[in-house]
Amino acid sequence: MFIRRMIGMIVFLTVFLYCYIDENVEAKEQVLRVAGDDSLPPFSYINEQGKLEGFSIDLFNAIAKAQGMQVEYIPMDLSQSMEVLKSGKIDAVIGMKYTAERDERFDFSEYYFTISESIVVPKDQDEIKYLTDLKGKLVAIQRNHVAFNLLKDVRRVHMNIAENQLDALELLMMGRADAFIGNKWTAQYYLEKHGKETEYKIIDDPIQPADYAVAVQGGNTDLIKEINHGLLTIRANGTYNDIYNKWFNEANSKMLQQMKSIVHLLISILAGAGMILIMGFVWNKRLKKEVMKQTKALKEAYQRLEQSQKEMANQGAFKEQILNNVPNGIVTFDVNWHVTSMNKEAKSVLLTDEEWQNHSIIKEAFQNYVNEREEQISGEVEFTQNGKAYFMYYHLRPLLNINNEKTGFLLIFENRTEEKKLHEKLVIQEKMRAIGQLSAGIAHEIRNPLTSIKTFVELLPIKYDNPSFREAIKEHVPSEINRLNQIIEDLLDYSRPKAPKKELCIVKEWLNSIFILFEPTLRKENIDFSINVDEELTIYADKQQLKQVLVNMILNAIDAMKEQEIKRLKISAFPNEKFTTIQIEDTGRGMTKQEIEKCYDPFFTTKPTGVGLGMTISLKLVKENGGDIEMESLYGKGTTIQIILPRSIEKEGES
Numbered sequence: 295m296f297i298r299r300m301i302g303m304i305v306f307l308t309v310f311l312y313c314y315i316d317e318n319v320e321a322k323e324q325v326l327r328v329a330g331d332d333s334l335p336p337f338s339y340i341n342e343q344g345k346l347e348g349f350s351i352d353l354f355n356a357i358a359k360a361q362g363m364q365v366e367y368i369p370m371d372l373s374q375s376m377e378v379l380k381s382g383k384i385d386a387v388i389g390m391k392y393t394a395e396r397d398e399r400f401d402f403s404e405y406y407f408t409i410s411e412s413i414v415v416p417k418d419q420d421e422i423k424y425l426t427d428l429k430g431k432l433v434a435i436q437r438n439h440v441a442f443n444l445l446k447d448v449r450r451v452h453m454n455i456a457e458n459q460l461d462a463l464e465l466l467m468m469g470r471a472d473a474f475i476g477n478k479w480t481a482q483y484y485l486e487k488h489g490k491e492t493e494y495k496i497i498d499d500p501i502q503p504a505d506y507a508v509a510v511q512g513g514n515t516d517l518i519k520e521i522n523h524g525l526l527t528i529r530a531n532g533t534y535n536d537i538y539n540k541w542f543n544e545a546n547s548k549m550l551q552q553m554k555s556i557v558h559l560l561i562s563i564l565a566g567a568g569m570i571l572i573m574g575f576v577w578n579k580r581l582k583k584e585v586m587k588q589t590k591a592l593k594e595a596y597q598r599l600e601q602s603q604k605e606m607a608n609q610g611a612f613k614e615q616i617l618n619n620v621p622n623g624i625v626t627f628d629v630n631w632h633v634t635s636m637n638k639e640a641k642s643v644l645l646t647d648e649e650w651q652n653h654s655i656i657k658e659a660f661q662n663y664v665n666e667r668e669e670q671i672s673g674e675v676e677f678t679q680n681g682k683a684y685f686m687y688y689h690l691r692p693l694l695n696i697n698n699e700k701t702g703f704l705l706i707f708e709n710r711t712e713e714k715k716l717h718e719k720l721v722i723q724e725k726m727r728a729i730g731q732l733s734a735g736i737a738h739e740i741r742n743p744l745t746s747i748k749t750f751v752e753l754l755p756i757k758y759d760n761p762s763f764r765e766a767i768k769e770h771v772p773s774e775i776n777r778l779n780q781i782i783e784d785l786l787d788y789s790r791p792k793a794p795k796k797e798l799c800i801v802k803e804w805l806n807s808i809f810i811l812f813e814p815t816l817r818k819e820n821i822d823f824s825i826n827v828d829e830e831l832t833i834y835a836d837k838q839q840l841k842q843v844l845v846n847m848i849l850n851a852i853d854a855m856k857e858q859e860i861k862r863l864k865i866s867a868f869p870n871e872k873f874t875t876i877q878i879e880d881t882g883r884g885m886t887k888q889e890i891e892k893c894y895d896p897f898f899t900t901k902p903t904g905v906g907l908g909m910t911i912s913l914k915l916v917k918e919n920g921g922d923i924e925m926e927s928l929y930g931k932g933t934t935i936q937i938i939l940p941r942s943i944e945k946e947g948e949s
């Protein structure tokens with residue numbers, strides 16, 4: 295059922311389409327012959343290529359396209375086209391004005407343009423303003439023009455008739471007419487084309503508005519229908535507007551375009567100005583913010599600066615206080631040894647810079663600072679100033695800048711005058727103590743020769759005549775007296791301070807002379823004592839100073855052995871390369887490690903009545919004599935001390 299119905303429909307559609315296409319092909323094959331005015335720009339006119347163009351032509355082409363019609367255009371003037379249309383040689387005339395009289399002869403399509411006639415006169419012409427002003431004037435006009443009848447009603451109008459509107463206009467321009475009457479658009483087109491728009495004016499008083507339409511032979515209603523339908527279509531789809539704008543609004547649209555561009559430009563300028571304003575505002579705001587930020591930073595920096603200035607001032611004051619309150623004198627110099635600053639203590643020694651310049655400390659330091667490579671030097675200097683003796687210890691070092699370049703010198707000195715005085719006092723005290731300790735021995739030493747002398751003196755009256763007795767007196771008394779003298783000499787030497795007086799001496803003899811002093815004490819203390827020295831062995835030193843050293847060492851050994859069971863003191867001397875070593879060995883209490891380290895320190899003692907200067911003085915004296923002291927000690931077992939001294943004068947020079 296369904297298939298049969300489908301086949302039926304397809305057959306019907308095929309037949310219908312065939313008939314329809316056939317009919318249309320036939321219609322398309324028909325070419326419409328359309329006449330258009332050849333001199334009615336911009337509606338229809340012959341262009342430079344000799345072809346008909348214009349608003350009416352474009353419009354009819356659009357209608358023909360919409361209706362699927364083929365068109366052939368034939369240019370001819372209005373009067374001629376009306377004749378030809380009547381004869382049926384053409385199918386239609388475009389751009390014909392509708393009039394009632396014409397409507398009787400032809401059929402008109404719907405109008406496609408409303409046109410009014412205008413008067414064109416030279417610019418300086420003031421008389422003609424209205425149609426009625428044409429009275430007595432010569433007017434150029436197209437034959438068969440719609441205004442023709444109007445002019446007939448105006449009295450005494452002379453007419454110069456042309457075949458078309460362009461010819462009529464040319465008559466006006468040639469001065470063969472006072473005015474032109476005709477299509478306003480054509481006149482405008484013509485004047486612009488010939489650059490005469492400034493010389494003529496179109497009086498804007500429209501005369502008899504009328505419609506332009508397409509005229510066909512009377513009774514050809516089919517064609518009229520087609521044309522009307524086409525017109526409706528192109529009005530509806532906007533084609534009519536496009537064509538209208540192309541021909542009539544070009545100038546307007548140009549102006550509009552110009553206006554638009556001006557507006558665009560203005561908008562751009564305004565937008566730009568706005569942007570600049572906004573940017574300016576934003577920038578201003580940012581600038582303000584930045585300025586505020588920078589101001590804050592500056593303020594903070596200023597505060598920091600102020601703070602650091604304060605700190606620096608405080609630091610300066612702090613440093614100055616320290617510098618002025620240290621017990622040391624501090625002086626700075628530039629590289630030429632000119633004083634650049636000094637502290638209170640330095641000023642207290644000498645007040646002016648000049649005085650400082652020539653001061654003994656500086657001279658001494660400068661003399662000693664000969665080696666430029668030396669980093670720093672220290673030394674002692676003694677001088678008298680205003681009758682007062684000074685003893686100073688100084689320390690000199692170069693001052694360097696951050697690039698390690700020498701900028702001057704720093705001198706620090708310590709006034710050790712009082713200390714030195716005290717030291718000297720104590721040295722004497724120490725000596726006195728040693729003498730005190732020795733006094734028992736000394737008393738014994740003196741008593742022995744005195745007893746022997748006394749015995750001789752007592753026996754003298756009785757035994758004077760005995761020759762052997764006299765021999766004995768001769769032999770013993772002088773030697774006993776010499777011995778007494780020697781003891782007294784030695785004692786005096788010991789207590790009297792003396793400048794070192796070096797001499798070559800035989801160790802054995804020298805040691806024996808010291809031993810004499812100790813013999814009674816050693817015996818009393820039950821100390822096993824021995825001396826072991828080569829006969830010829832020598833030392834080159836100050837005998838008396840070295841005696842002091844040895845006395846101290848032996849006394850220390852005796853002290854150390856007081857509580858010991860084994861008491862043995864061994865003194866020996868032997869050559870050692872260029873030196874002579876004198877060795878003192880005891881079996882005393884010995885020293886701890888700490889005691890060994892400290893025993894040379896002034897005033898270090900482990901004894902209740904000790905002074906602690908013996909070792910200090912001993913080391914100083916030995917060093918002054920070009921020697922050294924070495925020590926080995928075992929706590930609880932004993933001590934060995936070696937005094938190393940130059941053997942001879944040459945050896946000393948080599949040391």
Ligand code: ADP
Nearest residue numbers: 850851854893899900904905906907908909933
């Ligand atoms: P003092 O004898 O007045 O104490 P010294 O300078 O002579 O001063 O000696 C310092 C210290 O060194 C002594 O108190 C002692 O402790 C130690 N000393 C020195 N020699 C010996 C020694 N032979 N045996 C043990 N101790 C010693």
Ligand code: MG
Nearest residue numbers: 846850908909
């Ligand atoms: Mg001592």
